[in-house]
Amino acid sequence: MADSPYWNPKMETLPREQLRALQLAKLRRVVRWAERSEHYRGTLAAAGVGPDDLSTWDDVRRLPFLTRPEWMAAQERRPPYGTLPVAGHERAIRLHTTSGTSGKTPLRALDSRKDWAWAAEMWCYGMWAAGIRSSDVGYVAFGYGSFIGFWGLHYGLEKLGALVIPGGAQPTEQRVRQIVDFGATVVASTPTYALRLAQEAQRLGIDLRSSSVRTVILSGEPAGSIPETKALIEEQWGAIACDTAGMTEISTIFMFECSHQPGGAHIIEDHVLEEVVDTATGEPVGYGEPGERVVTSFGRSMIPLIRYRTADLVVKVPANRCSCGRTFDIYDGGVRGRVDDMTKVRGTNVYARAVEAIVRHRPEIEEFQIRITTEQIRDEIALLVELSGQTGDDPRWPELSDWLHKELAAAHEGLNFRVALAPPDTLPRFELKAKRLLDERITVQRSAS
Ligand SMILES: [Zn+2]
The missing domain is CATH 3.30.300.30 (ANL, C-terminal domain)
Known part of the structure; x- marks a missing residue:
């Protein structure tokens, strides 16, 4: 295991045909599970589709989309958690919310113990692919608030057996000093904050290039896959920077950039179904064409997520774009922004x-x-x-x-x-x-x- 480049060798190299069959089987299971949720009982019945109707990929398109406004409406109808969860809060162990930076009401998400184990597992796929191992010292430059952010990465590092240093709420200067003092080999932050830490280090006369940091794990903003931003982070840190992306709606990451850095990130296809659709028509678009990400999670149990319209702008390309041997398809350029960013x-x-x-x-x-x-x-x-x-x-x-x-x-x-x-x-x-x-x-x- 320690010598494999893959966290999950069997799944990460599964032939596409088998991978697609596995996805269809998992999708049926998720739809059956979702019938425990009041929201999905209603939408599935209205669309006249159930788990037993899903035998081909064309059938999948009969499943209704879930939109953010629908989720918010469900939350308002039955505060505080809405009608999506399959059980009450007594089955959950923690609440998280979206960051609410846009001034809108944040979305609230409950997760069970099993959900958190799954979230950590997803981060392990990504961190292992970036070359992180149990001997690493990971510094998490993150505020540990109700925003989900790097919580999953924290548990993923623990699961890998790495030493975790929670950065918590403290001034940037203090974080820079801790990174150096504790000999961190991995730093997790947003792309913007990775640059800010580097500026602060410069101000303090600290040369990060000669520090022990060799990997920067980026998440939280599309910029992690903008080549110029990434190159600047790598130059200022003297480290490899790998992009990841997740969202509160699925509680963890759905893609990661491997150490081969193919100019995009692999989708964790044995745990999520990622479709790319035309924003206006909702119809699927092909490889290489820009469209909106639609995600189905196979792992989150408290809040099933089926065909969620993310409004993220992506371009999917085949797995063989990368030379690492994974059969997971790639989002070229990561998340390129929001469909309404232009x-x-x-x-x-x-x-x-x-x-x-x-x-x-x-x-x-x-x-x-x-x-x-x-x-x-x-x-x-x-x-x-x-x-x-x-x-x-x-x-x-x-x-x-x-x-x-x-x-x-x-x-x-x-x-x-x-x-x-x-x-x-x-x-x-x-x-x-x-x-x-x-x-x-x-x-x-x-x-x-
Ligand atoms: Zn790869």
Whole structure:
């Protein structure tokens, strides 16, 4: 076992045909289990489909989708946990909520002891693939609150037998010192926070490249698979950075990047069913085509998750894109953002991800924000940046602003970005779920009264 590159050698190399058959069998079992949930009893009956109707992949499309608004409505109808759970809270051991960064009511999720064992197992697939073993020392730069974040990774590290150091709620400086003092070999954080830790280390005169950290496990933001962001993290840490992605709705990760780094992440296909559909029609799209992630979890028991519309934008490619030998398909470029992340400015598509890819070419930029406003009747887009060690009349700025202006225009059909220096420490910093695109356009014009 210790010498295998796979956490679960049999499943991770199972021929596709057998893997697909296994998924169909597991799906039938999950649908049967979900009939214990009031919500699913209703939706399955309304769609006229049950576990015994699922014999082919075409049948699977008869299963109704679950959307976030439906989940929220179920929660409001029967507070506090809604009608999705198959049992009451007495069967659960912990509650988690979504981060609620968007100002919306957070989604509440209950998990049983069995669910938590499963969540840890999923993280083990990913961490093992990144090369983490029992001799590792893992530092978890995470606040350990009600947001699910790296809780599963924590248990996964314990399951692997690694030494876990819970970073908890403390200042960034303290976390940097602990990483160095305890000889951490693995650090888990969001991509944004990995960069912030590196900036803080620089300020303290600590060279992370000569520290014992050799792996950074990223999660929580799409940026973990933006090549430019990842390259910057790897350069500043002198370590390999591997992306993972999970969500509160399934309680754990559904994909991981292996140490071969194929430019995307393998889907844990013996434990989740990941479909990619056209957002408008709900019909499946093929390999290589962008679409919306739809997830079914085979492992979560308190809250069955069947065909959940995630609004994540992904592009699936076949497993053989990677040379590691896994038969698990890959999301090329990881989670590429949200299906509604793209915005139009004067007819040109703007993706926050594409802007970030340009910004990360310049490590002297410490933080940035994209701001879209309406002036008179015209949309304007601006990029605000803060530099590390920024001074009032920063000598680096003239060259950098010219460079940014040119690169941004070239990537956006000549769209004119206003590029400006923000005063030091005025742009928001993020530990979780960075939101760097601010759309302040006036969309509703009131009639003159
Ligand atoms: Zn691989």
